[in-house]
Amino acid sequence: MLRSRTKLIELGKRQLCRSMCKSSELTLVEVDDKTGIATLTMNKPPVNSCNLEFLRALKSAMKEIESNKCSGIILTSSNDKVFSSGLDLNELRQPNPERLATFWKELQEMWVTLYLSNVPTAAAINGHALAVGCVMAAACEYRVMLPDFTIGIHATKFGYVVPPFIVNTYLSVLPHPVVERALLQGKIFSTQEALQINLIDEVVNSKDEALCKCADFIGSFEQTNPVARALTKRQLRAPFAKQLLEDPETELRESLEYINTPLFQESLDQYLLQLKKKNKK
Numbered sequence: 001m002l003r004s005r006t007k008l009i010e011l012g013k014r015q016l017c018r019s020m021c022k023s024s025e026l027t028l029v030e031v032d033d034k035t036g037i038a039t040l041t042m043n044k045p046p047v048n049s050c051n052l053e054f055l056r057a058l059k060s061a062m063k064e065i066e067s068n069k070c071s072g073i074i075l076t077s078s079n080d081k082v083f084s085s086g087l088d089l090n091e092l093r094q095p096n097p098e099r100l101a102t103f104w105k106e107l108q109e110m111w112v113t114l115y116l117s118n119v120p121t122a123a124a125i126n127g128h129a130l131a132v133g134c135v136m137a138a139a140c141e142y143r144v145m146l147p148d149f150t151i152g153i154h155a156t157k158f159g160y161v162v163p164p165f166i167v168n169t170y171l172s173v174l175p176h177p178v179v180e181r182a183l184l185q186g187k188i189f190s191t192q193e194a195l196q197i198n199l200i201d202e203v204v205n206s207k208d209e210a211l212c213k214c215a216d217f218i219g220s221f222e223q224t225n226p227v228a229r230a231l232t233k234r235q236l237r238a239p240f241a242k243q244l245l246e247d248p249e250t251e252l253r254e255s256l257e258y259i260n261t262p263l264f265q266e267s268l269d270q271y272l273l274q275l276k277k278k279n280k281k
């Protein structure tokens with residue numbers, strides 16, 4: 001009882017000392033004056049699907065947080081049912097070649113910025129985290145999730161070949177056989193299943209609790225040297241990012257070629273139709 005009251009008081013304090021940093025319409029950044037932790041809230045209605053502008057806003061918010069010497073980033077969503085629904089599929093449908101290339105480069109850069117961020121990163125997964133939504137959570141160092149939601153990369157279910165950097169994000173969290181089965185099945189995990197395979201670290205009952213857990217995780221690095229921590233993290237993660245860092249053009253070319261195939265475009269059309277139909281029922 002006493003412990004939970006103390007927790008609540010702590011929570012209250014944390015909320016009080018939160019101050020606004022920089023926000024765009026698509027992202028909201030709040031920095032806790034005491035801890036220096038930045039909460040980056042994704043705010044692209046209705047379901048945080050990543051279009052070009054949103055990817056740009058996310059990357060720029062993360063870079064800004066790093067340059068302001070914040071002590072860590074908590075990634076979360078303003079939608080209480082959806083963390084992120086992944087890529088905005090409209091960006092991939094009958095694309096304008098220039099915009100698609102810019103979009104894909106932004107995706108690569110956003111991923112590198114988050115995956116190799118100098119500061120500790122944690123995801124407060126307060127809703128469904130699908131495809132690139134799952135990738136963003138998995139690119140963080142710590143994940144805590146609310147019950148009764150889903151998380152996973154179901155790309156193969158609707159005719160997408162999973163690009164290597166997406167495979168690598170899973171591989172840096174899960175063992176190879178688990179990744180192989182999950183990606184080949186296009187498996188979407190419930191919160192409980194995700195906990196069982198260690199795709200997430202903990203399950204919590206509210207967004208506030210999720211934010212607290214993430215803040216505690218980031219606080220656990222207080223006694224470490226930030227430069228040594230950042231360089232060690234980079235050393236550990238660099239092998240998974242090597243291909244994209246050294247040769248982003250090849251990944252870009254292969255992805256664009258694939259997205260433009262009739263096979264991909266046909267399955268995308270069908271998938272988008274299904275998504276819309278669901279809402280008309």
Ligand SMILES: CCCCCCCCCC/C=C\CC(=O)SCCNC(=O)CCNC(=O)[C@H](O)C(C)(C)COP(=O)(O)OP(=O)(O)OC[C@H]1O[C@@H](n2cnc3c(N)ncnc32)[C@H](O)[C@@H]1OP(=O)(O)O
Nearest residue numbers: 049085086087088089131132155160163254255258275279
């Ligand atoms: C080497 C070769 C490489 C080749 C590379 C090829 C490409 C690889 C691609 C990589 C793999 C994955 C990338 C992705 O991220 S693809 C995105 C996949 N995401 C999804 O499938 C999620 C679909 N959405 C849902 O399941 C649900 O929306 C939800 C998230 C569970 C939320 O459900 P809800 O009931 O709360 O909301 P809903 O009514 O369904 O949605 C509201 C409106 O938003 C539209 N919408 C949802 N998701 C997307 C999306 N991802 N893109 C675009 N639009 C989306 C939905 O249609 C609704 O619209 P409307 O109101 O009916 O008009």
